[in-house]
Amino acid sequence: AQKVTQAQTEISVVEKEDVTLDCVYETRDTTYYLFWYKQPPSGELVFLIRRNSFDEQNEISGRYSWNFQKSTSSFNFTITASQVVDSAVYFCALSEYGTNAGKSTFGDGTTLTVKP
Amino acid sequence: GAVVSQHPSRVICKSGTSVKIECRSLDFQATTMFWYRQFPKKSLMLMATSNEGSKATYEQGVEKDKFLINHASLTLSTLTVTSAHPEDSSFYICSAGTGPNTEAFFGQGTRLTVV
Numbered sequence: 001a002q003k004v005t006q007a008q009t010e011i012s013v014v015e016k017e018d019v020t021l022d023c024v025y026e027t028r029d030t031t032y033y034l035f036w037y038k039q040p041p042s043g044e045l046v047f048l049i050r051r052n053s054f055d056e057q058n059e060i061s062g063r064y065s066w067n068f069q070k071s072t073s074s075f076n077f078t079i080t081a082s083q084v085v086d087s088a089v090y091f092c093a094l095s096e097y098g099t100n101a102g103k104s105t106f107g108d109g110t111t112l113t114v115k116p
Numbered sequence: 117g118a119v120v121s122q123h124p125s126r127v128i129c130k131s132g133t134s135v136k137i138e139c140r141s142l143d144f145q146a147t148t149m150f151w152y153r154q155f156p157k158k159s160l161m162l163m164a165t166s167n168e169g170s171k172a173t174y175e176q177g178v179e180k181d182k183f184l185i186n187h188a189s190l191t192l193s194t195l196t197v198t199s200a201h202p203e204d205s206s207f208y209i210c211s212a213g214t215g216p217n218t219e220a221f222f223g224q225g226t227r228l229t230v231v
Contacts, residue, residue: 102220
């Protein structure tokens, strides 16, 4: 069975601080996808990144960066110089690739509050 | 990239009525669609998996007669919440995939409020 753990339930930072959201996953599959989504107060799910299990390259997109380490089954997300607009719930998810391709398991989410 | 459109984005219905939520793959054929539900301040939980032309497979604890899922075409799946009650109020989101060894793409979600 797949499992995604986001140990940090809530994080509060002051604007311009860097913040890292942790994600640890469990799977027996060798091929899978990992995702990060942002859910702002308005409720919709905003796609941030998708990573294939074979691609362990870290990625940077503006103030966002992701650190994928297969050896520790972690896919952490860092926001640099946080802004108030970053306040949201962030979900890490694991998606199957084989017979049940697309079937996703979500972590419980981390609520990030960025204070001015 | 692949686009999945979910409609409506928000719906308010009266207790006892039924409401239908649509999930459409706009630029690809979705052989498999997944429906998730998010309780307030909780994570998203898989409700059911539907394959085009087949009956949906429901996760344990999900009422089949309550949440009717139809996947009649390769671009459309619908979730009908029957005889809605206030406890059915939730955020429902679908994802669509093209079969084994591919990925799925999420719709925008539907906020259902039952009054």
